[in-house]
Amino acid sequence: MGLEIERKWLVPALPAEVGAAPSELIEQGYLVLGSDGSEARLRRKSGRPVLTVKSGGGLSRAEHEVTLSEEQFVALWPATEGRRLVKRRHRFGQIDVDVYEDALAGLIVAEVEFSSEADAAAFEVPAWFGQDVTDDRRYKNQQLAGQRTHPGAAPPG
Numbered sequence: 001m002g003l004e005i006e007r008k009w010l011v012p013a014l015p016a017e018v019g020a021a022p023s024e025l026i027e028q029g030y031l032v033l034g035s036d037g038s039e040a041r042l043r044r045k046s047g048r049p050v051l052t053v054k055s056g057g058g059l060s061r062a063e064h065e066v067t068l069s070e071e072q073f074v075a076l077w078p079a080t081e082g083r084r085l086v087k088r089r090h091r092f093g094q095i096d097v098d099v100y101e102d103a104l105a106g107l108i109v110a111e112v113e114f115s116s117e118a119d120a121a122a123f124e125v126p127a128w129f130g131q132d133v134t135d136d137r138r139y140k141n142q143q144l145a146g147q148r149t150h151p152g153a154a155p156p157g
Contacts, residue, residue: 004054004063004113007120008139010130010152011097011108014090018097018128023090026098029080030145037061039142042068042076045089049073059120059134083145095126100150107150109139 024046032040038055049068054061068076087098100107110129114120125132133139138151 002063002065003060005060005115005117005120006111006113007059007123007132007134009110009125009132009134010139011110011128012130013128014097014099014108015128018090018092018095021090021092021097023088026087026089028085028141028145029077030083030142031076031079033083033142037137037140037142041142042073042080044073051076059117080145083142085141085145100144103148104144104150107144107152109133 026043026045028041028043030039030041032038034055036056038053040051040053043050043052049070049072050065051068051072052063052065054063056062085104086101087104088101090097090099094112096111096113098109098111100109112120112123114123137143144150
């Protein structure tokens with residue numbers, strides 16, 4: 001069992017140097033969503049299919065990941081219908097910057113994983129980060145999956 005300690009921020013505008021950083025396309029869909037923040041998700045990242053189970057919510061969560069065969073991924077993927085998202089992840093030092101696509105276009109989120117909660121608290125936030133949304137459930141990927149727009153988007157019309 002692993003422990004994920006992660007903070008998350010909105011990014012108002014993608015800095016050019018972050019946009020030029022190496023990136024990869026991520027497709028993910030959710031099989032199970034718990035009201036306590038737990039989840040079971042399928043993800044294809046750099047062509048590698050995995051099943052991830054996370055329990056709890058907030059700053060620290062238990063995380064288990066299992067590599068799947070492509071056949072297993074394809075067999076399970078239909079069960080995520082209506083609970084999917086696509087994002088391009090840019091790796092910039094220790095920062096992952098996710099630029100969402102499709103219905104979530106315009107949403108940019110920076111995530112930083114830490115080895116301890118003390119490190120998370122001591123992190124010096126770069127000036128280009130916006131609002132800290134670590135504890136805002138609206139910005140959890142499981143909540144964003146299947147949304148017609150992201151929480152900060154202007155209303156239509």
